[in-house]
Amino acid sequence: MNADKINPKSISHRDHRERRMGVSGAILRLKITLMDCKPTIWREIEVVLSMTLSGLHEALQVLMGWEDGHLWAFEAGQRRFEPPDPDGMNLSGRSPEDPERVTLRDLFAKEGQNILYQYDFGDDWRVEIAVVAIGKPAPGVRYPRCLGGERAGPPEDCGGPPGFEELLAARRKPKSALARELLEWVGPDWDPNEFDIVAVNKDLAALRAPRHLH
Numbered sequence: 001m002n003a004d005k006i007n008p009k010s011i012s013h014r015d016h017r018e019r020r021m022g023v024s025g026a027i028l029r030l031k032i033t034l035m036d037c038k039p040t041i042w043r044e045i046e047v048v049l050s051m052t053l054s055g056l057h058e059a060l061q062v063l064m065g066w067e068d069g070h071l072w073a074f075e076a077g078q079r080r081f082e083p084p085d086p087d088g089m090n091l092s093g094r095s096p097e098d099p100e101r102v103t104l105r106d107l108f109a110k111e112g113q114n115i116l117y118q119y120d121f122g123d124d125w126r127v128e129i130a131v132v133a134i135g136k137p138a139p140g141v142r143y144p145r146c147l148g149g150e151r152a153g154p155p156e157d158c159g160g161p162p163g164f165e166e167l168l169a170a171r172r173k174p175k176s177a178l179a180r181e182l183l184e185w186v187g188p189d190w191d192p193n194e195f196d197i198v199a200v201n202k203d204l205a206a207l208r209a210p211r212h213l214h
Contacts, residue, residue, distance in 0.1 A: 029133040046141075062200060069156060
């Protein structure tokens with residue numbers, strides 16, 4: 001299911017200043033793809049360039065139906081962004097930047113660029129985020145907004161891509177003892193093929209506060 005997308009006529013292909021500096025009124029259309037899962041789970045979303053990486057994290061949690069109960073990080077080239085650990089621990093062994101202080105305009109300047117989002121370092125969900133277009137906001141539209149997507153996000157704590165594949169296999173062949181156990185764990189309401197864009201946009205609109213820097 002898809003919503004109206006950015007008018008192609010509004011997409012700037014020449015304005016280097018807008019791309020380089022990140023004019024606050026500009027909108028990014030992003031393609032969100034969950035890696036290492038078949039069939040592909042994807043979303044398309046529009047966000048403002050002034051959104052912080054922490055704000056994008058919150059939007060991604062909504063898009064995938066996750067519960068924000070695990071560690072997370074972004075990577076862009078050699079740069080890594082993750083919330084400061086109150087205990088001073090850094091599992092990656094690198095010196096991360098604070099995602100509250102970095103906006104999308106700091107990372108994205110043109111179509112085709114991408115960054116990586118990691119969620120739950122145990123299950124190791126990896127999400128590719130790619131710029132599809134840079135355009136101008138539509139009158140009266142609240143951002144972020146989801147334009148489309150396919151299939152439900154994997155349940156929390158299901159064991160990463162390998163565990164998710166076992167869960168899908170259990171739905172295809174539900175008679176074994178392991179399959180019955182997995183299906184009981186996930187519950188009868190979970191449908192891997194379901195994606196409710198109306199509910200997702202309602203939840204995006206209900207995020208407790210937009211995280212933007214100007």
